[in-house]
Structure formats: structure tokens, C-alpha cells
Amino acid sequence: xxxxxxxxxxxxxxxxxxxxxxxxxxxxxxxxxxxxxxxxxxxxxxxxxxxxxxxxxxxxxxxxxxxxxxxxxxxxxxxxxxxxxxxxxxxxxxxxxxxxxxxxxxxxxxxxxxxxxxxxxxxxxxxxxxxxxxxxxxxxxxxxxxxxxxxxxxxxxxxxxxxxxxxxxxxxxxxxxxxxxxxxxxxxxxxxxxxxxxxxxxxxxxxxxxxxxxxxxxxxxxxxxxxxxxxxxxxxxxxxxxxxxxxxxxxxxxxxxxxxxxxxxxxxxxxxxxxxxxxxxxxxxxxxxxxxxxxxxxxxxxxxxxxxxxxxxxxxxxxxxxxxxxxxxxxxxxxxxxxxxxxxxxxxxxxxxxxxxxxxxxxxxxxxxxxxxxxxxxxxxxxxxxxxxxxxxxxxxxxxxxxxxxxxxxxxxxxxxxxxxxxxxxxxxxxxxxxxxxxxxxxxxxxxxxxxxxxxxxxxxxxxxxxxxxxxxxxxxxxxxxxxxxxxxxxxxxxxxxxxxxxxxxxxxx
Numbered sequence: 001x002x003x004x005x006x007x008x009x010x011x012x013x014x015x016x017x018x019x020x021x022x023x024x025x026x027x028x029x030x031x032x033x034x035x036x037x038x039x040x041x042x043x044x045x046x047x048x049x050x051x052x053x054x055x056x057x058x059x060x061x062x063x064x065x066x067x068x069x070x071x072x073x074x075x076x077x078x079x080x081x082x083x084x085x086x087x088x089x090x091x092x093x094x095x096x097x098x099x100x101x102x103x104x105x106x107x108x109x110x111x112x113x114x115x116x117x118x119x120x121x122x123x124x125x126x127x128x129x130x131x132x133x134x135x136x137x138x139x140x141x142x143x144x145x146x147x148x149x150x151x152x153x154x155x156x157x158x159x160x161x162x163x164x165x166x167x168x169x170x171x172x173x174x175x176x177x178x179x180x181x182x183x184x185x186x187x188x189x190x191x192x193x194x195x196x197x198x199x200x201x202x203x204x205x206x207x208x209x210x211x212x213x214x215x216x217x218x219x220x221x222x223x224x225x226x227x228x229x230x231x232x233x234x235x236x237x238x239x240x241x242x243x244x245x246x247x248x249x250x251x252x253x254x255x256x257x258x259x260x261x262x263x264x265x266x267x268x269x270x271x272x273x274x275x276x277x278x279x280x281x282x283x284x285x286x287x288x289x290x291x292x293x294x295x296x297x298x299x300x301x302x303x304x305x306x307x308x309x310x311x312x313x314x315x316x317x318x319x320x321x322x323x324x325x326x327x328x329x330x331x332x333x334x335x336x337x338x339x340x341x342x343x344x345x346x347x348x349x350x351x352x353x354x355x356x357x358x359x360x361x362x363x364x365x366x367x368x369x370x371x372x373x374x375x376x377x378x379x380x381x382x383x384x385x386x387x388x389x390x391x392x393x394x395x396x397x398x399x400x401x402x403x404x405x406x407x408x409x410x411x412x413x414x415x416x417x418x419x420x421x422x423x424x425x426x427x428x429x430x431x432x433x434x435x436x437x438x439x440x441x442x443x444x445x446x447x448x449x450x451x452x453x454x455x456x457x458x459x460x461x462x463x464x465x466x467x468x469x470x471x472x473x474x475x476x477x478x479x480x481x482x483x484x485x486x487x488x489x490x491x492x493x494x495x496x497x498x499x500x501x502x503x504x505x506x507x508x509x510x
Contacts, residue, residue: 035366037421038373041430045377046085049384056388064437069392072385076103084383092376093119104379113382115375115429117328118222119368122425124335125171125217126364127357128302131339134356135346137288137295142180144288146187153191157257158250160184161205165246168209168458169238170303172218172424174469175363177202181476192261195269196487199477200253203470204462204491208249210424211458211495212242215307217331219454222371223428225328226378227436227446232311234447237506241451245498252491268483295346302338306331367425374421374429381433390434395441404504406442410435410449411503414456422467424457444507451506455499462495463488 055071057064076084084091087106094114095104104113132138142163149156164180167173180202188198213219214235224231260267288296309326313319326334339360343353381387398406414431421427431453439446461467463485474484 035370035373038370038377038426038430041421042085042088042373042377042380046081046088046380049081049380049386052384052386052389054385054389055392056385057391064388064391064440066395066441069388074385075101076383081384084380088376088380089373090376091379092372092374095379097382102385103383113375113379115225115371117332118225118371118425118429121217121221121328121332121335122364122368122371123361124332124339126362126367127360128335128339128342129171130360130363131343131346131348131353131356132295132299134348134352135292135295135342137292137299137346139180139183140288140292141296143183146183150187150191153193154254154258156191157197157201157254161201161250161253162246164202164205165209165242165249168206169212169214169216169242170209170307172210172213172216173206174210177206177469178472178476181473185477189271189275193257194260194264194267194271195275195477195479196267196483197253197257197260199473199479199484200256200487203473204249204253204488205246207458207462208245208495209242210461211455211499212238212245213454213458214238214242215303215310216424216454218367219424219428219457220450221328221331222425223432223450223453224447226375226429226432227450229436229446229450230310230312230325230327234445234451234506235311237448237502237509238451241455241499241502244502245495248494248498249491252494256487268487269479291345291347295342298338298342298345302334306334309334367423370423370426371429374426377430378433387434391437394434394438398438398442401442403442403444403507406438406444407448407452407503407507408500410438410452411456411499414453415460418457418460419464422461422464424454424461427457428453448503448506452503455503459492459495459499463492 053071054074055069058068059065087095090106091104091113092115094112094116095106096108096110097104097113098108098110142160145159145163146156149159164173164177167177181198184198184202185195188194188201210216210219215221215231217231220238221231224233264271306326308321309324309330312323312325313321314323324330336357339357340353343356344350348356378387381390398409401409413435414427417427417431421430428450432450435453436446436449439449461470463470465471465481471481474481
């Protein structure tokens with residue numbers, strides 16, 4: 001989902017020539033979308049396959065065996081490889097890898113290599129979230145919570161930020177946050193805070209939750225699938241990270257909020273006449289209806305059940321809970337059924353529910369296509385037998401590092417990737433097939449590489465100007481980007497150190 005209207009800035013005044021006629025307005029450079037970036041990456045990777053030597057590792061249980069890398073001779077000619085480029089998006093969706101030749105192509109027999117399961121799952125989650133938003137239950141629930149805690153403003157800040165963080169860690173709450181700025185701004189102004197507090201309660205809350213994703217399908221789910229592990233693998237470390245990093249972010253926002261109330265001159269967004277008017281007009285939130293309460297229960301229950309269904313309880317030595325081992329097919333069905341149930345219970349009716357489901361799937365089709373395109377890049381590399389060659393080079397680079405240093409290096413490697421591919425799902429599908437097997441050489445869990453990737457993606461997406469969520473949110477909150485960066489700088493440093501520490505700890509525990 002894009003926000004061209006929300007992020008657009010006013011047109012600069014036209015300069016005039018000596019004759020008095022205005023010059024044509026200058027065109028500003030815009031960073032390309034994730035689709036354009038992936039198109040360039042696809043063509044560049046395809047071209048590099050003619051330069052990078054072909055080679056393979058022997059494998060055991062799906063993992064490369066150290067010391068077995070060897071060169072191979074390709075049997076595909078130029079025209080076949082050109083066809084691979086042409087079919088890359090199709091292969092990324094439903095390509096099948098032939099067991100004999102090792103080549104991936106549409107149709108045929110062998111192991112499924114496409115991202116069709118992830119593709120459908122993303123559309124199902126989009127439908128579920130959109131249906132829930134259209135019932136008005138989420139907005140009303142947050143408004144009601146805010147009213148109840150209105151006279152305990154510090155607690156209110158912590159609770160609201162935690163609620164948004166919970167949305168980030170469970171389902172990657174991003175564009176959905178944009179509907180809450182209209183609620184947060186008058187609420188925070190009425191409590192004596194400023195627009196920066198209103199913006200960061202939403203943006204930092206959801207952003208830190210996404211950084212420490214536990215079962216976020218767009219980050220943890222896609223990355224785990226690309227790494228060949230279950231979504232629940234590594235969830236203990238990610239859960240501890242979520243609790244600690246959310247507490248860190250809440251403490252930072254509360255500290256700034258208190259400073260503003262004690263000395264308004266220290267505000268990064270001083271109150272304007274419009275802010276004073278909004279503050280004076282602050283009203284009370286309406287009570288939740290029985291329908292809205294039921295929708296909120298269904299919404300929470302769906303995500304709680306998803307967590308229960310994907311966590312490998314037996315691996316955690318929890319014997320009183322069954323391990324369902326659900327994956328993308330079952331989870332997609334869960335969210336489709338839940339979307340229909342929420343729509344009907346929420347009063348949307350048959351037509352309204354169908355419209356919301358199709359609209360939600362349409363809103364999330366971009367994220368699904370990104371995963372498809374990124375998986376297509378992986379197919380090109382595998383068909384040209386260069387994935388293992390790149391893996392061998394990276395393995396040599398990290399061979400003499402300790403497991404803790406390796407984990408931090410994985411985080412550092414993903415930082416520039418997160419900037420150029422701001423889509424967390426696209427980033428995961430692009431990087432994990434190469435980076436995850438490195439864990440086998442370093443003697444750490446692949447889940448740690450997944451955690452390193454999603455932490456890097458979440459950290460960068462807290463401030464990147466390529467994100468419509470960041471720029472759109474700041475536009476709605478009327479907070480200047482440079483002032484937001486000034487606010488975020490100390491927190492970004494603290495999060496960077498904390499994440500590195502958690503990754504090193506995770507490697508040491510392993």
C-alpha cells in the first residue's frame with residue numbers, strides 16, 4: 001500500500017527568469033520502489049551468473065556439508081538461461097525443481113520451489129486485517145483504552161506503545177498504523193504532550209515490535225520459510241527481545257514526554273495555534289458496542305491461536321500442549337475463515353464482508369508480489385549453480401569468527417539490504433537462501449540468522465525515507481523528518497547495541 005497523497009510535499013515556488021516568465025519546476029529525485037529495485041537486482045544477478053563460476057556443495061538433510069564444495073559444468077545454454085530470466089517471476093510463484101537435473105521450471109515433477117503458499121498467506125492476512133479495520137473495532141478499542149487511562153498519562157503512554165508493539169511483533173503492523181494518528185494527536189495534546197509524542201507512540205511502538213518480531217508472517221514467517229525452518233524456531237530469544245526492546249522504547253518515549261511537560265521549550269515540535277485548538281476540542285470516546293467487543297476477542301484469539309499452532313512445543317519441552325506444526329497452508333485457511341467470521345460478527349454483512357476481503361487482499365498484493373519476485377532471483381541463481389559459490393565465498397569470510405561475532409556480522413550484512421529493499425518480506429526472500437546456510441558452517445541455529453535479518457530490517461525501517469509508513473506517518477502527524485531523526489538518534493544507537501548484545505547472547509546459548 002502506498003501513500004502518494006499523504007507523503008507528497010507542497011510544490012516549490014517557480015523561479016522566474018529576467019523576462020518574468022516562470023521556469024519549469026525542477027524534478028526531485030525519488031528513490032525507486034521495491035519493485036524497481038528487485039527488477040534491477042534480477043537482471044544484475046542474471047548477468048553475474050555468466051561471470052561467477054558454477055559450483056555446488058554436497059548436502060545432508062538439506063544442509064550443505066562443509067568442505068564438499070566443488071565446481072560443476074552447466075548443461076544450460078544462453079537461450080535456456082535467457083528463458084530462466086523471462087520466467088523468473090513465474091518460477092518464483094510456482095516453480096518446481098526437478099530431482100534429476102536440479103533445475104527449476106513451471107510444471108513438471110519434483111520439489112516445489114515457488115512461494116505460492118507464502119503468496120496466498122499474505123493475501124489472507126491482508127483480508128483479515130482489512131475486515132477487522134472496517135468494523136471500526138480496533139480504532140474504537142484503542143480510543144476506549146485511552147479514555148480509561150486518561151488520568152494516568154505515563155501508564156497510558158506505556159500501554160499504547162505496547163499495544164502497537166504487539167501489533168508489530170505478531171503481524172507486522174505498518175500501514176494500519178496510519179489510521180491511528182487522527183486519534184493519537186488530540187489525545188496526546190490534551191494530556192500536555194506534543195506531536196512528537198503522538199507520532200512516536202504509534203511509529204516507534206509498531207516499529208520496535210516489528211524489529212523484534214516473534215511470529216510476524218511478513219518477516220519471521222517468510223524468512224523462516226526461505227531458511228528452511230519453522231516459524232516457531234528461535235521464538236524464545238525473539239520473545240525476550242520483544243519484551244526488553246519494547247520496554248527500552250517505552251522508557252525513552254516517556255522520558256521525552258516528561259521533559260516536554262516540565263519544560264515545553266524543550267519540545268522538538270512546539271505547539272501551534274492549531275494544536276491549542278485541537279487540544280481544547282478533545283472529546284470523549286464512545287463506549288464499545290457488543291459487536292466491537294466480540295470482534296476484538298476474535299481478532300486477539302486468531303493471533304493467539306496462530307502462535308500456538310506454529311510453536312514447536314515439544315522442542316521447548318512443553319509436554320502438556322500438542323505441537324500442531326501448522327505452516328502456511330493451514331495458517332492461510334485460518335485467516336480466511338477468521339476474516340469471514342469477523343466481517344459477519346462485526347455487522348459488515350455478506351456483501352460488505354466480501355468487499356472487505358477482496359479489498360484487503362488487493363491492498364496486500366504488493367507485498368505478495370515482492371516475495372514472488374525475490375524468490376525468482378533465487379531460482380535464477382540456483383539454476384545457474386552460483387548460489388553455493390557465493391555461499392562458499394561468504395563461508396570463507398566468516399570461517400574464523402566466533403559464533404557471537406558471526407551473529408553480529410549477519411546483522412551488519414542485512415543493514416544495507418534493508419535500505420535498498422525496504423519490504424521485509426522481499427528482503428527475507430532475497431537474502432535468506434544465501435545467508436541461512438552460513439549458520440550451518442558457524443555452528444549456530446538458522447533461526448539466529450532469521451533473527452539477525454529481521455532485526456536489521458526493523459531497525460532500518462524505523463527511520464528510512466524510502467518507507468511510506470515513516471514518511472506518511474510523519475506527514476499525518478505534521479512532524480518534520482529532520483526533527484524526527486533528531487529524536488530517534490539516541491534510541492537508534494541504544495537499539496543497535498541492544499540487538500547486537502541479544503544476537504551474541506543467542507549464539508552463546510546455542
